[in-house]
Amino acid sequence: MSDPSRLSLLRFLERVQVGDLERTRAWIVAEEQRLAAEAARLPPPPPPDWLIEHGIGAGRAPVRVHVGGCWDTRTRCAPAGREEARRALAAGVEACTHCRPDTALGVLD
Structure with a gap:
């Protein structure tokens, strides 16, 4: 069996990084939705007089x-x-x- 080529290793690395980026973006969307839902539940306190x-x-x-x-x-x-x-x-x-x-x-x- 031959060693994987440098190009195939770089393609593999790219797939891993794209997967990580997609997962991170999904986490960001979920956190933004959570914060929006929290903000909708709790109106800001009125300012002091x-x-x-x-x-x-x-x-x-x-x-x-x-x-x-x-x-x-x-x-x-x-x-x-x-x-x-x-x-x-x-x-x-x-x-x-x-x-x-x-x-x-x-x-x-």
């Missing part, structure tokens, strides 16, 4: 107040209650210029 954005650094002082659904929020935001947001604005924390929480809270300069 108010957000307080904190700065960077050790003290992380409040830097801006936002309405809960504001598009201009950063990852450094924490949910806040109505009174906490009003106190922050009264203490001089800047109001977001896009969502205008000062107007929504009735606290204008």
Whole structure:
């Protein structure tokens, strides 16, 4: 019996890799379907009514107040209650210029 040719070995390798790729793609489709079904079952929680954005650094002082659904929020935001947001604005924390929480809270300069 002769040794398999280099070409036949490469063709065999190709078939194995194509099979692996098809299996991986099937796993990806299954995972996407699972995530879509999970997302359909669990609606996202509603945004908080108010957000307080904190700065960077050790003290992380409040830097801006936002309405809960504001598009201009950063990852450094924490949910806040109505009174906490009003106190922050009264203490001089800047109001977001896009969502205008000062107007929504009735606290204008």
